[in-house]
Amino acid sequence: MTGTATRAQRSPAMKLLFVSLIAAALTVPLMLVYALVYDRQNQAATAQAEINSGWGGPQVLSGPIIVVPFRTTETQTVTENGKQVSRATEVEKLFYISAATHHVTTQVNPEERHKSIYRSVLYSAQVKGSAMFALPPDLERYGVTRERLLWDRAELRLGISDARGLTSGGTVTAGGKPLQVQPGKGPAASGGQGFFAFLNWDGSGELAVDYAYGLRGARSLSVVPRGGSTRWDVASSWPSPSFSGGFLPETRELADSGFHASYRVDKLALGQPPVGMADFAAPQTDQDEHESGYMALRKPSADLAAGGATEVVDGTSQSLTVNLIEPVNLYSKVNRSVKYGFLFIGFTFLTFLLFDIIAGARVASAEYLLTGVALVLFFVLLLALAELVGFTGAYLLASGATIGLLSAYSAAVLKTWRRGGFIGSLLVGLYALLFVLLNLEAWSLLIGALLLFVALAGVMYATRRVDWTAVGQPAGDAAG
Numbered sequence: 001m002t003g004t005a006t007r008a009q010r011s012p013a014m015k016l017l018f019v020s021l022i023a024a025a026l027t028v029p030l031m032l033v034y035a036l037v038y039d040r041q042n043q044a045a046t047a048q049a050e051i052n053s054g055w056g057g058p059q060v061l062s063g064p065i066i067v068v069p070f071r072t073t074e075t076q077t078v079t080e081n082g083k084q085v086s087r088a089t090e091v092e093k094l095f096y097i098s099a100a101t102h103h104v105t106t107q108v109n110p111e112e113r114h115k116s117i118y119r120s121v122l123y124s125a126q127v128k129g130s131a132m133f134a135l136p137p138d139l140e141r142y143g144v145t146r147e148r149l150l151w152d153r154a155e156l157r158l159g160i161s162d163a164r165g166l167t168s169g170g171t172v173t174a175g176g177k178p179l180q181v182q183p184g185k186g187p188a189a190s191g192g193q194g195f196f197a198f199l200n201w202d203g204s205g206e207l208a209v210d211y212a213y214g215l216r217g218a219r220s221l222s223v224v225p226r227g228g229s230t231r232w233d234v235a236s237s238w239p240s241p242s243f244s245g246g247f248l249p250e251t252r253e254l255a256d257s258g259f260h261a262s263y264r265v266d267k268l269a270l271g272q273p274p275v276g277m278a279d280f281a282a283p284q285t286d287q288d289e290h291e292s293g294y295m296a297l298r299k300p301s302a303d304l305a306a307g308g309a310t311e312v313v314d315g316t317s318q319s320l321t322v323n324l325i326e327p328v329n330l331y332s333k334v335n336r337s338v339k340y341g342f343l344f345i346g347f348t349f350l351t352f353l354l355f356d357i358i359a360g361a362r363v364a365s366a367e368y369l370l371t372g373v374a375l376v377l378f379f380v381l382l383l384a385l386a387e388l389v390g391f392t393g394a395y396l397l398a399s400g401a402t403i404g405l406l407s408a409y410s411a412a413v414l415k416t417w418r419r420g421g422f423i424g425s426l427l428v429g430l431y432a433l434l435f436v437l438l439n440l441e442a443w444s445l446l447i448g449a450l451l452l453f454v455a456l457a458g459v460m461y462a463t464r465r466v467d468w469t470a471v472g473q474p475a476g477d478a479a480g
Contacts, residue, residue: 018365019349026372030341033379041331047118055122056165059217062189062224063158064131064209066097069150095144097275098227099131108236110324117387121324125215133207142275146203154199159190168214172197175207188279189224189317222321225265227274232263232320242325246318263320270318283319330386333438340434344375351426355414367413378402399431
């Protein structure tokens with residue numbers, strides 16, 4: 001009787017305070033659900049890395065480039081007998097020659113691999129390319145003369161960032177003659193991985209190079225443009241590509257059966273000289289493109305030697321990147337839905353409160369708490385089911401179970417099925433609205449703001465005659 005009497009003496013303002021405290025306390029389990037989503041996302045990334053192990057990660061293709069050692073004289077200062085002495089020393093360096101024109105065609109064949117409940121998008125690709133090389137007529141202006149170039153040790157290099165993905169082919173022809181390829185010595189843009197071939201060319205005239213090889217990788221494929229003009233035509237049966245990198249495709253065709261994209265990059269857009277004494281470093285990768293964290297390009301060693309010449313890496317390469325993304329990133333959507341958990345708790349508690357202070361339903365603190373726990377549990381169910389049946393199916397199952405549970409419980413708490421049906425209808429509207437917000441990301445802020453404004457206006461209208469300072473007021477008076 002004492003608890004009932006105390007409860008009867010609470011003013012509407014005190015009830016509002018208690019409900020607000022309970023809602024604030026529910027932020028703790030909501031934050032735990034948020035942490036759970038993050039943990040499951042990391043587990044998925046780890047599983048994807050294990051699936052990709054031995055297959056190949058995101059691939060970055062670079063080259064072909066021609067690398068020729070040359071001798072030059074440098075003045076070096078050394079200390080002898082405590083004195084600084086300058087001496088002219090002959091050293092050997094590397095000269096990098098980019099293609100005047102380069103055309104690459106790539107056919108990407110995707111497939112999904114599973115490990116337990118997790119999956120990863122893998123692909124196999126056939127890469128074909130043709131390039132044309134020619135020394136600039138004003139070669140001396142770049143700091144080297146023809147007679148100092150050691151053409152007998154010239155190399156043609158092609159880069160693949162994860163050489164484990166090389167499967168077949170590796171065929172290269174120069175001037176119509178096949179070359180014997182060897183592993184390693186890829187351009188710095190591919191982390192030094194790839195393959196090369198010794199080249200019979202003295203720098204006179206033009207040199208046509210053709211190559212082809214098979215490749216395996218995961219999630220994304222990039223081409224590093226270099227030299228004069230670069231063209232890349234890429235096609236795949238994957239229906240959901242994402243284009244990123246330093247340049248976007250000039251044309252692209254998207255359909256349920258796949259996509260086709262064409263890139264064209266001119267030398268002026270790259271801002272790189274056609275020849276030089278330094279290679280270009282690997283392109284910077286976007287962490288949102290490789291959120292699983294299993295891409296790591298090997299940095300070429302600063303003292304990597306080729307016949308006494310030292311590799312020099314300078315500047316950063318650009319890239320043309322195609323990502324084979326999943327149409328629905330379930331962890332991202334679950335993560336965003338958790339952020340709307342306060343909206344569900346707030347609207348449901350507010351409805352209970354209005355029934356309490358206006359209709360005299362008298363909802364206890366424990367009943368608020370149990371209702372809030374059920375609303376939080378929805379997000380746990382959503383995450384668990386989404387990993388098994390996908391986001392849309394999981395959303396329908398989890399929301400249906402939560403709506404059914406809270407409708408029946410509200411009917412018991414509020415003493416009538418009509419009121420329970422009202423709570424159920426409210427939740428149906430909220431879950432439908434949340435689904436729309438998750439799929440209309442650009443409009444979510446505006447829709448949410450308008451919803452809150454309408455809800456506030458409705459509450460202000462419904463409570464316009466409530467005496468918030470009244471104590472022990474009968475239900476009939478409160479409603480009047």
